[in-house]
Amino acid sequence: MQTELLRWNLDPATTLIRLMALNAQHRGNQVAVREKDFGIWQETTWQQWLDKVLSCAAGLEQLGFGRDSGLVVIGDNRLHLYTANLAAAALRGQAMPIFPDATPDEILHVIEQSKAAFVVAEDQEQVDKILDLRERCPFIKTIIYDDFRGLKDYKAPGLLSWHDLIERGALRLTQEKGLRELLLTSANPDDVAVIIHSSGTTGKPKGVLLTHRNVLSGVANAFHADSFAFGESLLAYLPMAWIGDYALTMGAGISLHFVINIPESAETVLHNLREIAPSYYLAAPRSWDNLLTLVQVRMEDSTPLKKAIYEFFMNIAVAHERLKLEGKVVPWWSGWARALGEVMVYGPIKDQLGLSGLKHPFTGGEAIGEDTFIFYRALGVKLRQLYGQTETSAFNAMHAADEVRLHTVGRPLPGVKVKISDAGEILIQSGSTFKSYFNQPESTAKTLQQGWLHTGDAGYVEEDGHLVVLGRLSEVVYTSQGERYIPNYIENRLKFSPYIKDAAVLGSGRDQLAVMICIDMDAVGHWAELRGITYMSYADLSQKPQVMDLLLKAVERVNAALKQPLQMRRVVSLPKEFDPDDGEITRTRKLRRNVVEERYASLINAIYSGQGHVLHKARIVYETGEVGELERELHIREL
Secondary structure, eight states: OHHHHHHHHTOSSSOHHHHHHHHHHHHTTSEEEEEEETTEEEEEEHHHHHHHHHHHHHHHHHTTOOTTOEEEEESSSOHHHHHHHHHHHHTTOEEEEEOTTOOHHHHHHHHHHHTOOEEEESSHHHHHHHHHHTTTOTTOOEEEESOOTTOTTOOOTTEEEHHHHHHHHHHHHHHSTTHHHHHHHSOOTTSEEEEEEOOOSSSSOOEEEEEHHHHHHHHHHHHHTTSOOTTOEEEOOSOTTSHHHIIIIIIIHHHTTOEEEEOSOGGGHHHHHHHHOOSEEEEOHHHHHHHHHHHHHHHHTSOHHHHHHHHHHHHHHHHHHHHHHTTOOOOTTHHHHHHHHIIIIIHHHHHHHTOTTOSEEEEESSOOOHHHHHHHHHHTOOOEEEEOOGGGTTOSEEOBTTBOOTTOOOEEOTTEEEEEOTTSEEEEEETTSOSEETTOHHHHHHHEETTEEEEEEEEEEOTTSOEEEEEEGGGOEEOTTOOEEOHHHHHHHHTTSTTEEEEEEEOTTSSSEEEEEEEOHHHHHHHHHHTTOOOSSHHHHHTOHHHHHHHHHHHHHHHTTSOGGGSEEEEEEOSSOOOGGGTSBOTTOOBOHHHHHHHTHHHHHHHHTTOSEEEEEEEEEOTTSOEEEEEEEEEEEEO
């Protein structure tokens, strides 16, 4: 029986709703989801969750939702929003999660593209956004809200509470014989499970149609590479509109019956992480950097004795980890030092961060800094690199736990074929490859050619099979002297510094490279406070001479690894962060290079005309949608 269940759970030729029913049948009383609400963890079993999904589906169908209907889901991670996603898929509809902080124009793009008549919104804030858009999108028929606070007196037509929707659906299930079985079996493996939108770095985000077979193929491939096991504990904190969350929380979470823990809010994630101490954790490099900064800040404020003990054991562990990564032999006493360090330093730190139960830690999205990577490996957190994208259901390649290399993303997963085109582009073939772009046949034909997915990433495969990703192929540019480089590759290495949050490398068609930098306010602010450097704001701190010196050192470290023609020669610190609301970066913090170069054209001209300072006006979009300007004199430093 166990072998049969294993086969079913890892078989892509099924659907998420059928796997959920399988879980309810064989482990119906086991906890599937734990959601923090009002400070208390509320538990939902597999049987209870299945009942909610079916009631939601029955309720939506009664309202007119059916095959190919569009359902926009907007809000933070919530059980009911995940439930709505699954219910739409069970009805062969098309669920489209949107980032909770998306601007009205970003939401409008998704709704107009799909003509979605149904919306599930988390709370009053999201409902207000949709109601405002209704004037331009009169086809929005039904708005279902989860959190009723502030919505009691709303009288808008088509506004319905989650509670009422579930009641309607539950009543249908009791009255209509055979409806339950019909909802469980209607969808097939090649129906759309979800539509996840691309980041939109070069234009409007494209809707990526992922079928049940795609998502479950990705899960099976990752499982066979020891990415996760059955019954993992997972913190569902990643944005629901990002493929990483869907692939893990919905795909792996259901097929491998994880315990899915949903934090109370974005602000409580770190606190909830410590409470849960999950066994699986995926985070972007910036999140790992933030945890490391938290440790460093606390140690700076600690007693001299504790600092000495910390530095002694961490220096030993880091040195030994570097030897391992270089393939060298560590000293014979390494085991004894680690055992003692685990008791005195490593264990307590992992417990404070919520990493004590971690078996499968991953980083993905972009390159991670060497110091950060080695710190966690030294701590005993066996951090691994993951490479994937929306079009392949999140999983392409990853490091093996005992074979990591700082410059690679590991080997392709079982079930994933990789080859490099003549242009140096990474091509992928896998069952996890997406079905098509939503209503964009030309883009689909361009990306899917002769059974191969053109990833748009430049890279190469080493002799032993490790894959190296250099950056976006479309970003390969040349200096005026014909030197080839990828700005994103250099930018990622700059962001290895804890003091740099974002960077934009310039130099296409120019005689030399330059860089515009956004400081990390928390890290640089703490650094400044320790040195008695006063400041009034982000803009003020960014222009302090001492901060500029700090940034120059970070640039010099990256320059040391670049050949001379590609070294950055001019540096400017920007008076504001790159912001998704300003259109400078995507919601997943990828640089929109064309927007940045247009917005900062006058500054770029000043950089390359040899000026030492310039009066710059930065465009700012406020939460109300109004546009303002921040005027500041910026200093341009030369290396």
